[in-house]
Amino acid sequence: MVPLDAGVGEEEVQDWGNDRSKELVGEAWSDASTASPVFDFFPALGGQDTVPAGEFPLEFAAQALERRPSLPRAYCALLHGHRDDYYVYALLLGLRLQRLCTGADRVLLCNGRWWEDTAARSALEQLYTSVYHVHLVDAPHATKVKRHKSVFSKIQVLRLPYEQLLFLDLDILVRTDLAPLFQVPAPAGMYHGVCRAGELKHGEFIAVGEAGWWCINAGVMRLEQWQTEDVRLLLEDVKRIDWPSALPEQYFLAQRMPGWRHLDQSWNMEVGFTYEDPGFTWPQAEARSWATAQRGKLWLEQAVEDVHVFHFSGTQLQPWWYADLSPEAVFAEAARCWKFRDPRRLLATALCEWRQALAELEEEAARWPEFACKPAEEAIQRLVAVAASCRQLELEQKRPQECERCRRRFLDTEGRHLSGWEGWWWLCTDCIVGYIFSDCDWPLGCPACWFCGQARPGRWELHQGQPWWTCGCQATAATGLGGEVLGRAASRPTKADRRTRWAGGRSAKSRASAPTASPVLPSAGVRARWAVRPVDTAAAKPVLAAERGAVDGSGVAAGAEALRLPAVMRFSGRSLEGQAGKQAGREAGKQAGSPGSWYL
Secondary structure, X not given: OOOOOOOOOHHHHHHHHHHHHHHHHHHHOOOOOOOOOOOOOOOOOOOOOEEEOOOOOOHHHHHHHHOOOOOOEEXXXXXXXXXXXXXXXXXXXXXXXXXXXXXXXXXXXXXXXXXXXXXXXXXXXXXXXXXXXXXEEEOHHHEXXXXXXXXXXXXXXXXXXXXXXXXXXXXXXXXXXOHHHHHOOOOEXXXXXXXXXXXXXXXXXXXXXXXXXXXXXXXXXXXXXXXXXXXXXXXXXXXXXOOOEOOHHHHHHHHHOOOOEEOOHHHOEEOOOOEOOOOOOOOXXXXXXXXXXXXXXXXXXXXXXXXXXXXXXXXXXXXXXXXXXXXXXHHHHHHHHOOXXXXXXXXXXXXXXXXXXXXXXXHHHOOXXXXXXXXXXXXHXXXXXXXXXXXXXXXXXXXXXXXXXXXXXXXXXXXXXXXXXXXXXXXXXXXXXXXXXXXXXXXXXXXXXXXXXXXXXXXXXXXXXEEEEEOOOHHHHHHHOOOXXXXXXXXXXXXXXXXXXXXXXOOHHHXXXXXXXXXXXXXXXXXXXXXXXXXXXXXXXXXXXXXXXXXXXXXXXXXXXXXXXXXXXXXXXXXXXXXXXXXXXXXXXXXXXXXXXXXX
């Protein structure tokens, strides 16, 4: 590789590159065809150089031989494309490796816009020991995701002249020295799959034989140098992949490179939500289970302060979206938006520290030569401008939905309505998660207990296939209230009631000027009632308020009239008499005479 300095002109560099490329074509490309006929080290090409899957580019290996490494270890990464965000990611990674990870070279394989721009490449050379041009290996047949068609290009790091390699994705944030990972035998990566999830220890052999059912997370990989012929055969196997996947290179490497070991999640901590909306809220135990992120027990239990590497994998969250805010504002915004989905503040901490690292990069770039500083500063400024513009558009965007819990406004896709029997409230995704994991099973205060009629904290319980709200007073009611009416109707708002806020039946317009009152039962929402009157220990039995309004028990009849129950009582669209009455009668007969027995 020829460095750019005052003694070497652009024309001389171009001529040298063209001559050298001809040598490579004759030596290394005699039996291969490529997508681009020109292979030089300082090209002025209008696009990316690519190599079809199965063909073997050796060009950058020749560059590596010209600069013999002084150390046996290297951190390596791959940068291609034209996007500003990944260029800034590459600069951030190089800066953190330079400051935190000594004792190993820093190697960047580069392609596309950032290689063609000599000034941008000069900025990269301020942070990396070596920057090599590499041709991309395209395999669109192997992936379901268009942006992953060139992920097999990272296989070429196996040809770097280092005994020990640690490959890193650009979208990671290094927090500590990564040298301990070189102590793990290669190959090693964080296990990704269903089998044995959460059971593997750091450095443990992954003894899983079912091909296609597991892979490794290729964001952080401990590798070793391969022989040239072995890498050639590995790349030839890429074109034989006959089933596409969303993570093609990860499944491919897991199958083709035997002996993988597990890297603990603290060395490759994927930044994501701990909980998400499962699409339903009840039964609560099932909703909580499905709401929990399916990332394994160890990921869920990982303490944020002990994480060594944050990995912003995927496209749902990009740290540069917050480049226009200060680190403190980023943390506050993330903590506010994801109060319930991110209770351990993993996202808030990772985003805040990324923003701090960006500020460090700006300070470091200011000390570089102007030729290298300018492209780095311009790329950062473009990201900040786009982030600020998107934030302003988000504020100005019409948001038709108002969350009934946090009172903020959202898009339709940022929440949903709860089930009708829960009140048909519209809640944002974060408040839905908070509702699922709250001690109180009601999102907007407490409805009236089915048994005692008091609006007190409690939970929904399933009886005869129907949900009832109860505050836990059943035992007290059974032993202490004798012949009083113990049942009271559990309510579900009708269509008219859904337009009324749950606060004394007042509308949203009138509620603002009216004093707050305890929740009441809208008469139109009365749906069902179980009336229980323990006359004595020998005759305690449940009574169904039947279609004709007839009830059994002197105290219960008066209570039913006082509640003004409808002639036909329904719950969730089903007649209690028609659907549950027969079963209730059979169960009541069985339990009649049993001391203190209740049918719930």
